Each structure stands twice: as C-alpha cells, then as structure tokens.
Amino acid sequence: MAKTKKVAVLPGDGIGLEIVEEGVKVLKQAGEQFGYHFEVEHALIGGGAIDRLGTPFPEATNQLCRESDAVLLGAVGGPKWDQNPPELRPEKALFDLRQGLGLYANLRPASLFPGLEGSSTLRSEVLKDVDLLVVRELTGGIYFGDKWTEEKEGGATATDTLVYHEYEIERILRRAFELARGRRRKVTSVDKANVLESSRLWRKVAKRVAKDYPDVELEHMLVDNCAMQIIRRPKDFDVIVTENMFGDILSDEAAILTGSIGLLPSASLGEGSRGLYEPVHGSAPDIAGQGVANPAATILSVAMMFRHSFHDEEAARAIEQSVRQVLAEGARTADLATSDELALSTDQFGDWVVEVLKQHN
Numbered sequence: 001m002a003k004t005k006k007v008a009v010l011p012g013d014g015i016g017l018e019i020v021e022e023g024v025k026v027l028k029q030a031g032e033q034f035g036y037h038f039e040v041e042h043a044l045i046g047g048g049a050i051d052r053l054g055t056p057f058p059e060a061t062n063q064l065c066r067e068s069d070a071v072l073l074g075a076v077g078g079p080k081w082d083q084n085p086p087e088l089r090p091e092k093a094l095f096d097l098r099q100g101l102g103l104y105a106n107l108r109p110a111s112l113f114p115g116l117e118g119s120s121t122l123r124s125e126v127l128k129d130v131d132l133l134v135v136r137e138l139t140g141g142i143y144f145g146d147k148w149t150e151e152k153e154g155g156a157t158a159t160d161t162l163v164y165h166e167y168e169i170e171r172i173l174r175r176a177f178e179l180a181r182g183r184r185r186k187v188t189s190v191d192k193a194n195v196l197e198s199s200r201l202w203r204k205v206a207k208r209v210a211k212d213y214p215d216v217e218l219e220h221m222l223v224d225n226c227a228m229q230i231i232r233r234p235k236d237f238d239v240i241v242t243e244n245m246f247g248d249i250l251s252d253e254a255a256i257l258t259g260s261i262g263l264l265p266s267a268s269l270g271e272g273s274r275g276l277y278e279p280v281h282g283s284a285p286d287i288a289g290q291g292v293a294n295p296a297a298t299i300l301s302v303a304m305m306f307r308h309s310f311h312d313e314e315a316a317r318a319i320e321q322s323v324r325q326v327l328a329e330g331a332r333t334a335d336l337a338t339s340d341e342l343a344l345s346t347d348q349f350g351d352w353v354v355e356v357l358k359q360h361n
C-alpha cells in the first residue's frame with residue numbers, strides 16, 4: 001500500500017519558480033520507487049502573492065501548509081518589492097511560515113561533492129571528507145527579543161535583547177543529539193559562555209542534556225574559535241548546534257566550504273514530523289527566467305524531506321546519491337560549468353537526476 005502524503009509546494013519568486021519544479025519531478029519519481037502517493041498542491045508566497053493577493057503570506061497558503069505533511073519552498077524576494085513597507089515585504093512570509101508552524105530547528109548540512117573540490121576557495125586536502133551539519137535555533141534569541149531606539153540629546157541609543165528560556169535550549173540540544181546518533185555521534189555546542197549570561201545557561205543545559213546521550217560525544221566551543229576551526233579543520237565537525245544569530249553566521253560560513261550556493265539544502269523542523277524544506281539560496285533575480293539556475297539545492301532539500309518528515313532514510317540517500325553521481329559524471333549548470341557551452345539548463349540537470357534515480361534499486 002502506497003503511503004499517502006500531502007506536500008505543499010510554494011515556488012515563490014525568481015528562480016524559485018524554476019528550481020521547485022525540478023524538486024517536484026524528483027519527489028514524484030522517488031515516490032513511485034519507494035511506495036508513496038503524493039498529493040502535491042501549489043500555492044502563492046512572497047512577491048507573487050503580494051502582486052496577486054495583496055499579502056506575502058495569504059491565508060489559503062497558511063492553511064495549505066498546516067494541512068500538509070511537508071512544505072517545499074523555492075525562494076522569495078526581488079528588487080520589485082525591495083522598497084515595500086515591512087508588512088508587504090516577501091521575506092515577511094518566511095518569518096510567518098516558520099513561526100506559525102513552530103519550526104525552531106534549522107538544519108543545514110554541508111559536504112563536499114565529488115569533482116567539485118576545485119570550486120571552493122579552500123585547498124582540497126582541507127575539504128576532503130567534510131560532512132557537517134549545522135543545527136541553528138530558529139525562533140529565539142536576539143532576533144526575537146524586544147528592540148527599541150531612544151532618541152536623546154547627545155545621540156540615540158539602540159537596544160536589542162538576547163533572551164533564551166531553558167525549554168528552548170533544551171529542545172534544540174535534544175534535536176542535535178538525536179541527529180548526531182544517525183551520524184558520527186559528536187555534538188559541538190557553540191556559545192559565548194565567557195561573556196554572555198544566556199550562553200552560560202546554554203552550556204549548563206547542554207551538559208545536562210548530554211547525560212541522556214552517553215553514546216554521543218559533547219564538546220563546547222566559543223563562537224569566535226568555531227568560526228576559525230570551520231575553515232581550519234572542517235572535517236573534525238559532525239553536528240554543530242548553536243543559538244539563532246551565531247547559527248545564522250556560522251551556517252553561511254560552513255555553506256561556502258563546498259563551493260556553490262546552488263548546492264545547499266536546508267530543513268526547518270518543529271515538534272512533529274512536519275517540516276519546511278528549501279534551498280539556502282535566494283530568488284537570484286540576476287538569472288531568473290533564463291532556465292539556467294542550479295536545482296541541486298532544491299533536489300537535496302527533497303531528500304531531507306524524505307529523511308525528516310517521512311522518516312525514509314533509504315529514499316533520502318537514493319536522491320543524495322543520484323545528485324552526487326550526476327555531479328561526478330560531469331553534470332554542471334552555469335554556476336559550476338567551466339564554459340557556457342557545456343552548461344546544462346535547470347531542467348536538463350533535473351532530468352539527469354531522475355534518470356540516475358530510476359537506476360537505483
């Protein structure tokens with residue numbers, strides 16, 4: 001019996017419209033091979049939703065996501081809406097979506113793909129065997145604390161507050177330890193415990209939670225040191241878990257280890273199995289509409305969907321291996337190709353992945 005799953009597809013803006021379709025192709029192919037019946041429904045989000053419905057996150061989209069087992073998102077934004085007031089900005093939709101679904105854990109894996117060693121700025125011997133996962137707390141910390149500016153004689157004062165509750169720290173750490181159990185069983189908890197009170201609490205909670213996972217190694221690292229070590233010896237990391245702002249910065253840093261932003265997937269998870277899956281990159285207005293964007297990040301996000309929402313490691317690995325194989329065989333979109341003539345279009349790349357996936361058994 002096929003497992004029935006409902007998947008909300010939100011293409012968004014720019015290249016989002018192009019890459020998401022390649023993700024859906026692979027989703028459907030994997031579904032056929034691994035015994036799923038997918039109900040795939042598309043909805044508007046971001047700039048396109050503003051233009052058509054006057055709001056970046058229409059209620060119908062919100063409703064669809066809540067009824068779905070997983071959400072596949074392209075990207076939102078573009079110069080057309082850059083001058084809009086905060087309520088009418090495409091990014092507002094992402095915030096509402098993550099917040100509304102309680103997605104507090106953002107997962108960003110970074111690993112090296114065969115044949116792409118040369119596209120990184122780091123030496124290949126540093127990059128060999130890199131396989132790390134940044135787990136970023138997504139709904140707390142300084143981005144969500146009270147903020148205000150006081151205009152005074154002699155100059156204004158601006159304040160941001162960094163608040164973490166014990167339960168928020170505990171749930172993200174548990175998530176990191178669970179994830180480490182499916183990997184190399186090492187967690188690096190990153191904080192600034194020498195300076196910040198919230199980081200001292202973070203470290204205390206990390207030590208307590210670690211007692212429930214005696215099979216997983218825990219190390220603590222200060223964020224400034226971590227920023228250096230990610231570049232110096234990236235292969236030593238397995239799971240890195242950290243608060244929202246540190247995670248924002250470190251996940252971008254880890255991301256560029258592998259070379260192209262077009263290769264990096266992400267998952268955002270909450271308490272249940274429902275998750276949001278999207279490439280790390282944005283809507284790339286500079287190349288939108290040309291059919292040249294790299295769909296790999298979106299396809300790899302679909303693999304994460306199988307892993308985290310459908311708990312199907314076999315299907316996830318089959319998709320990941322297919323992407324690795326086409327890259328190893330020389331499949332290159334324009335962002336990775338050495339010459340334009342050799343570059344594949346977005347859908348040619350997607351078709352190639354589907355063909356390789358079909359051979360999987």
Ligand code: NAI
Nearest residue numbers: 075076077078261262281282283284285286287293294335
């Ligand atoms: P971007 O990620 O869209 O593009 C940065 C550079 O990478 C561009 O040169 C672009 O052509 C290239 N690029 C990105 N994805 C690619 C792909 N799949 N294949 C080949 N090349 C790719 O970031 P940028 O330019 O800063 O932002 C553009 C718009 O996207 C803005 O409106 C921004 O707010 C929005 N954005 C949306 C995000 C989201 O929806 N989650 C995340 C980041 C930015």
Ligand code: MG
Nearest residue numbers: 247248249252
């Ligand atoms: Mg960022």
